[in-house]
Amino acid sequence: MISLAGRDILHAWGKFIFTGMGLGLLIGVTLSMAGIYRGMVDDAEVLLDNSGADLWVVQQGTLGPYAESSSLYDDSYRGILGMAGVADAANITYLTMQVRRSNETASADVRAMVVGITPDAPGHPGQPGFLVAGRHIxxxxxxxxxxxxxxxxxxxxxxxxxxxYDxxxxxxxxxxxxxxxxxxIPLKDAQEAQFLKDNDAILRQRARTAxxxxxxxxxVPGLLDAVITSQSTNPYVNAVLVQIEPGANPDAVAEPIRRWKRLGVHTKAGxxxxxxxxxxxxxxxQIAMFLVILAVVSAAxxxxxxxxxxxxKIREIAVLKLIGTRNRTIAAMILQQAVGLGLIGFVVGKIAATFWAPVFPKYVLLEPGDAMRGFVIVVVICVLASLVAIRAALKVDPAEAIGG
Amino acid sequence: MDSDSGDKWSRKAPITDQRMDLKQSLGGIHIEGLKKRYGQGDTAVDALKDVHMSVGPGEVVGLVGPSGSGKSTLLKCLGAIIEPSAGRMTLGRDLIYDGGWRISDLRALRRDKIGFVFQAPYLIPFLDVTDNVALLPMLAGKPNSAAREQAMALLQALDVAHRAKAMPSQLSGGEQQRVAIARGLVNRPPVILADEPTAPLDSERALAVIRILNQMARQFDTAIIVVTHDEKIIPTFKRIYHIRDGVTYEEAGEGRGFD
Known part of the structure; x- marks a missing residue:
């Protein structure tokens, strides 16, 4: 038996291809939305992995430097280094801000997270893991x-x-x-950048203090100078990154720090x-809502x-029924066309998403697993969407071919 | 208007079961006392009141009547598309209706025992000429190659084999109608129902189609019923059934030009 659906698609290939391309762009947007979510998760994972830390020691009662404001004294790490199970510890500050080349205007700036690290060898907590060019600080x-x-x-x-900075x-x-x-950038500079005020503000603060x-x-001679000096320096960092000794249990290392140093500690899993x-x-x-809406729109x-x-094709379907074509043959024709349209759409969508993903300003991670799930969902949507048409086709009276 | 009136219309006399059995043994299509009622109670409409018809193998008869006379209803009953309300109907050598369908798979009956030729060819636009004709045997389970061979033989007989690979949209009206006839004949059905097959054609092509139907009826021993309003072709039938208010009357036709 010949494939009626295949012949119809070949006969009206232009209509199917263009319709499939339109659908494909929609599927491409859907795959990209999933990719944006995966990219966000991957960014979070990368942030954790690149920090080189097993524990994040933060201000007590806070969720740490990425989620909440956290500040602790920059000498806290010394005490932490002496705790059981701690192999290495380093201060770190994070500050998200606009940065630009020194000879460019403010409109040419980029949004960046400025990380203050203690200059050290690679592998120590907080140090960038590898460089693609140049050298470490x-x-x-x-x-x-x-x-x-x-x-x-x-x-x-x-x-x-x-x-x-160079x-x-x-x-x-x-x-x-x-x-x-x-x-x-170096930690000391980052601490200044994070807390130091501009000259006018410093002058006003000194005047108010005086x-x-x-x-x-x-x-009490020297008191005013001491107070002003303390106001001009910043002894705080956002967190202390801790590497634990090989084989040590992160929770077991974290607990004494919480108890004795009165600080918050988060493990990597936490x-x-x-x-x-x-x-x-x-x-x-938000993305899940978009995905649901896009799936519904695609189905519609x-x-x-x-x-x-x-x-x-009502008349052709009536003729087919009149000359003895089984309902299941007609249903299969419509179903195959719907799935065919979905396949064209999926291929176009996957190609489109792959091509436009690098253009996105943030990382878009297109995972093969998501593509497979997307493919299954597209097929399911096409099958469900074809049911309306199949129902209409099966209701066609073969007598319509005769008329009267 | 009945047989006793001396009018040219002669009311077909009811045939006995014995006569029906005899006709049945000959093939073709035979109808006795067919009725069709739509609706119930006060709103009931008797579309067919008393239809008698007998068309033997190799015979082409005309079925004519004004609008609303019951032609389409009769065609639908003959085509096993709607169920009659009463009567008896044999197709080929099978009793298919006797107060109820005697065959459970009407779809297969239509596919294997009845050929249809429509007013417009209604070819499947996405199949080429060969596959339009071969589709029926394929639907009946025949292998594609055998079905296509069968289709080609008919296309040759109908002189359209040279357009075998053409799509329907590339054919002229006459060629399309010949392909439609080939489709109606391809499963060698004992009866073909042709619903105004010449309506869209000019006189020359209309007569050509009727000539082909006569040839095919003789060649394949098929009974052909041609529903028509077309004055040009009515004189070509040897027998004509007139239908008025759901009752058929048989008339001897002129049978002009096809002996």
Missing amino acids: TRSHYEAVADIATGFALGDRIRIRRNE VVGLTRRMVSSGGDPMIF QNRELNRPG MREILVAKLIATSAR IVAFIIYTLTMG
Whole structure:
């Protein structure tokens, strides 16, 4: 038996291809939405993996530097280094801001997460894992390692708040949980950038401090200078990244730090939970809603197209029924056409999504598993969408071929 | 108007079971006292009141009547598309209706025992000429190659084999109608129901179609009933059934031009 659906598609291939392409673009958008969600999760995973930490020590009662504001004294790490099971610990600060080349206007800036690290060898907590060009930060001031997604190149001078930095190294896929590329600078500079005010504000603050009789006592020389000095320095960091000794249990290492240092500690699993389940949960639900809407719209479009195509063949269907074609043959024809349309749409959608994914400003991760699930969903949607047309076709009276 | 009136219309006399059995043994299609009622009670309409018809193998008869006379209803009953309300009907050598369908698979009956030729050819637009004709044997379970061979033989007989690979949209009206006739004949049905097959054609092509139907009826021993309004072709029938208000009357036709 010949394939009626196949012959119809070949006969009206232009109509099917163009309809399939339209549907494919919609499927491409759907696959891209799934890819955006996967990209967000992957960004979170990358952030955790690239930090090189097993534990995040943060301000007590907070969810850590990625989810909430957290500050602790920058000498906390010394005590932590002495705790059982801790192999290494390092301070870190995070500050999301607009960064630009020093000779460019503000309109040319890029959004980046500025990470303050203690200059050290690769492999230590917080250090960028590998570079695609240049070298790591070796000086305590005014050097930067930037992710290539910032658009900066080796030798560029960039401005962060009041200081300028030379880009000495480039990384790849070092991003924040929001997908912003990272720029690493020395910790001291980052602490200044995070807390230091502008000159006018400093002047006003000094004047206000000097007017305070409690802090400016004539009988206590040096008090005012000491207070002003303390106001001009920043002894805080956002977190201490901790590497534990091989074989150590992260929870067992974390518990004494919580208890004796009165600090919050998150393990890698806990931090992943915070990033994936809390930080991007709203975005994930938003994307899920889009996916549901796109699936419904796709189903409606396929149903409408197949129904219209079928209604255009009512007379032929009546003739087919009259000359003895079984209902299942007619149903199979419509079903195969719907699935054929879905296949064309899926192929076009997959190709379109693959081509336009790199153009997105944030990472879009198209996973083969999502493509397979998408394919199954497209087929299911096409089958369901064809039911309306099949029902209409089976209701066609063969007598319509005779008329009268 | 009945047989006693001396009018040219002669009312077909009811035939006995014995005569019916005799006709049945000959093949063709034979109808006795067929009735069709639509609706029930006060709203009931008797579309067919008393239809008698007998068309032997190799015979082509005309069925004519004004609009609303019951032609389409009769065609649908003959084509096993709707169920009559009463009467008896034999097709080929099979009793197919006797107060109820005697055959359970009407779809297969239509496919294997009845050929249809419509006012418009209604060819399947996405199948070429060969597959339009071969589709029926394929539906009956014949292998594609055998069905296509069968179709080609008929296309040759109808002189359209040279368009075997053409799509219906590439054919002229006459060629399309010949392909439609080939489709109606391809399963060698004992009866073909032709519903105004010449309506869209000019005189020359209309007569050509009737000539082909006569040839095919003789060649394949098929009974052909041609429903028509076409004055040009009515004189070509040897026998004509007139239908009025759901009752058939038989008339001897002129049978002009096809002996």
